[in-house]
Amino acid sequence: GDSVTQMEGPVTLSEEAFLTINCTYTATGYPSLFWYVQYPGEGLQLLLKATKADDKGSNKGFEATYRKETTSFHLEKGSVQVSDSAVYFCALSDRGGDYKLSFGAGTTVTVRA
Amino acid sequence: KAGVTQTPRYLIKTRGQQVTLSCSPISGHRSVSWYQQTPGQGLQFLFEYFSETQRNKGNFPGRFSGRQFSNSRSEMNVSTLELGDSALYLCASSLSGQDTGELFFGEGSRLTVL
Numbered sequence: 001g002d003s004v005t006q007m008e009g010p011v012t013l014s015e016e017a018f019l020t021i022n023c024t025y026t027a028t029g030y031p032s033l034f035w036y037v038q039y040p041g042e043g044l045q046l047l048l049k050a051t052k053a054d055d056k057g058s059n060k061g062f063e064a065t066y067r068k069e070t071t072s073f074h075l076e077k078g079s080v081q082v083s084d085s086a087v088y089f090c091a092l093s094d095r096g097g098d099y100k101l102s103f104g105a106g107t108t109v110t111v112r113a
Numbered sequence: 114k115a116g117v118t119q120t121p122r123y124l125i126k127t128r129g130q131q132v133t134l135s136c137s138p139i140s141g142h143r144s145v146s147w148y149q150q151t152p153g154q155g156l157q158f159l160f161e162y163f164s165e166t167q168r169n170k171g172n173f174p175g176r177f178s179g180r181q182f183s184n185s186r187s188e189m190n191v192s193t194l195e196l197g198d199s200a201l202y203l204c205a206s207s208l209s210g211q212d213t214g215e216l217f218f219g220e221g222s223r224l225t226v227l
Contacts, residue, residue, distance in 0.1 A: 046217075
C-alpha cells in the first residue's frame with residue numbers, strides 16, 4: 001500500500017540555520033505529495049504541494065521538489081526562524097491507488113533564538 | 114471565511130463511557146475526514162464522509178463510528194471508551210475529497226479518558 005517515511009526527530013536548530021527534513025514515499029499509482037505543518041496548539045495547515053514529477057512546491061521560504069527517480073520529497077528552508085518551530089508532516093495522495101491521504105509520522109522542529 | 118470548527122475543544126471521560134465529537138466544515142466543503150493523533154502513533158486516519166456517505170475507513174474497531182448530515186456537518190462517536198482512546202481528534206474538510214490532498218483542519222478535540 002501507499003506509505004510515507006520521514007526522518008525522525010526531534011530536530012533542534014539555531015535561528016538562521018538550514019533545515020532539511022527527508023521524506024520518501026511508496027505508491028502504486030501517480031501520487032501527489034504534500035507537506036503540512038502543525039504549530040503548537042493548532043490543527044495542521046497545508047504548507048506546500050507538488051502534483052507531478054519534477055514539480056517544486058514552495059511557500060513561506062520552504063521548498064520541496066518531487067523526485068520520482070528517488071521517490072523523495074524533501075523539505076528545505078535556507079534560514080529558519082523561531083516561528084518555524086512546529087511539527088512537519090509529509091503526506092501522499094494517490095488517485096491511482098487507494099484514494100486516501102497518507103501521512104508520515106511527523107518531525108518536530110525546534111528553532112532556538 | 115470561517116474555518117473548520119470542532120466542539121468541544123477539551124473533554125474528560127471515564128472508561129466505559131461514550132463520547133460524541135462534532136465538526137463543522139468550511140462552507141461549501143462536502144468532504145469531512147477524521148484523524149486520531151497521539152504521541153506514539155502519530156496521525157491515524159479514522160474515516161471520511163462525503164455527501165453523507167462514508168467513503169473511506171481506517172483500521173479502527175467498530176467502537177469508532179461517524180456520520181455526516183445534509184449540511185455537511187459531521188459527528189464521530191466513540192463508545193465504551195478505553196484509556197488508549199485518549200488523543201487529539203482532528204477533523205478536516207475538503208471541497209471534493211481527501212484524495213485531493215488539500216485538507217483544512219480544525220484545532221481538534223482533546224479527549225482524556227480516565
